Amino acid sequence: xxxxxxxxxxxxxxxxxxxxxxxxxxxxxxxxxxxxxxxxxxxxxxxxxxxxxxxxxxxxxxxxxxxxxxxxxxxxxxxxxxxxxxxxxxxxxxxxxxxxxxxxxxxxxxxxxxxxxxxxxxxxxxxxxxxxxxxxxxxxxxxxxxxxxxxxxxxxxxxxxxxxxxxxxxxxxxxxxxxxxxxxxxxxxxxxxxxxxxxxxxxxxxxxxxxxxxxxxxxxxxxxxxxxxxxxxxxxxxxxxxxxxxxxxxxxxxxxxxxxxxxxxxxxxxxxxxxxxxxxxxxxxxxxxxxxxxxxxxxxxxxxxxxxxxxxxxxxxxxxxxxxxxxxxxxxxxxxxxxxxxxxx
Numbered sequence: 001x002x003x004x005x006x007x008x009x010x011x012x013x014x015x016x017x018x019x020x021x022x023x024x025x026x027x028x029x030x031x032x033x034x035x036x037x038x039x040x041x042x043x044x045x046x047x048x049x050x051x052x053x054x055x056x057x058x059x060x061x062x063x064x065x066x067x068x069x070x071x072x073x074x075x076x077x078x079x080x081x082x083x084x085x086x087x088x089x090x091x092x093x094x095x096x097x098x099x100x101x102x103x104x105x106x107x108x109x110x111x112x113x114x115x116x117x118x119x120x121x122x123x124x125x126x127x128x129x130x131x132x133x134x135x136x137x138x139x140x141x142x143x144x145x146x147x148x149x150x151x152x153x154x155x156x157x158x159x160x161x162x163x164x165x166x167x168x169x170x171x172x173x174x175x176x177x178x179x180x181x182x183x184x185x186x187x188x189x190x191x192x193x194x195x196x197x198x199x200x201x202x203x204x205x206x207x208x209x210x211x212x213x214x215x216x217x218x219x220x221x222x223x224x225x226x227x228x229x230x231x232x233x234x235x236x237x238x239x240x241x242x243x244x245x246x247x248x249x250x251x252x253x254x255x256x257x258x259x260x261x262x263x264x265x266x267x268x269x270x271x272x273x274x275x276x277x278x279x280x281x282x283x284x285x286x287x288x289x290x291x292x293x294x295x296x297x298x299x300x301x302x303x304x305x306x307x308x309x310x311x312x313x314x315x316x317x318x319x320x321x322x323x324x325x326x327x328x329x330x331x332x333x334x335x336x337x338x339x340x341x342x343x344x345x
Contacts, residue, residue, distance in 0.1 A: 024042040115134050117135070178332075190325075218232060
């Protein structure tokens with residue numbers, strides 16, 4: 001299966017592992033790469049030292065191309081980017097910020113860049129900045145999806161840009177891959193599907209839940225980590241939505257963010273004081289969200305924790321190996337070609 005995505009990144013199949021914090025580990029990234037896809041190593045909640053260690057571990061597990069992401073909205077993201085660039089990671093994925101400087105630095109060593117966007121405005125900006133491809137994230141996605149569904153968002157952006165598109169949000173099988181191609185994408189990114197894989201570090205309780213749930217068991221809210229995000233509908237999520245914060249909360253809770261990311265707390269605290277009320281509340285929510293996401297993802301705690309999960313979980317019913325997921329997706333997509341041809345007669 002050859003598309004602009006496989007050619008651009010030197011991979012066998014146009015299937016991408018989303019860069020999910022705590023989930024897209026070196027082991028999972030390498031499993032996807034070795035099976036013919038492109039895995040994105042999640043560095044958003046890592047310090048620069050942890051990022052370096054994770055990159056080198058990934059290199060030891062696969063000789064295939066892989067990616068690492070940078071969440072520019074997070075404090076200290078520039079340090080992570082510097083590590084990724086210095087290590088000459090083959091593909092760099094950035095989100096929530098201007099990435100022209102990343103594109104320039106990565107292209108200098110022959111690497112490629114993917115920008116993650118949720119709007120046409122940001123897609124056009126990423127193309128102008130020099131991104132080689134974009135991940136377009138629709139409303140159905142786990143975590144920070146956009147306000148528009150993939151069915152509408154993908155073709156609207158495909159009509160307006162020239163670089164390859166990777167569709168994200170609502171994709172978990174061959175039907176999704178085939179549909180994405182028809183809508184104008186060149187490949188798909190799957191988060192929830194790979195979250196529920198044998199190699200995924202997510203707690204087995206959450207994998208079991210995703211096999212049993214339906215498409216209605218998610219919440220889309222900005223009350224978890226300060227940004228609109230889709231999470232599993234659980235007791236923990238409901239508690240966070242109701243939790244009230246005050247302006248001092250951001251300063252107190254920012255210690256957790258600074259400690260986790262290896263960022264000077266005083267520098268972060270001073271910055272928060274000049275952010276204004278709305279942004280400072282976002283920082284407070286972010287700190288709470290970090291704890292909740294980690295508890296939900298790694299501990300399977302749905303009373304205190306939260307698991308980012310896409311609506312697509314409702315059409316997933318088994319935990320497979322990464323290789324099985326990719327091969328099954330490709331096989332189903334090819335079968336869809338024959339189904340479409342028969343229906344179009």
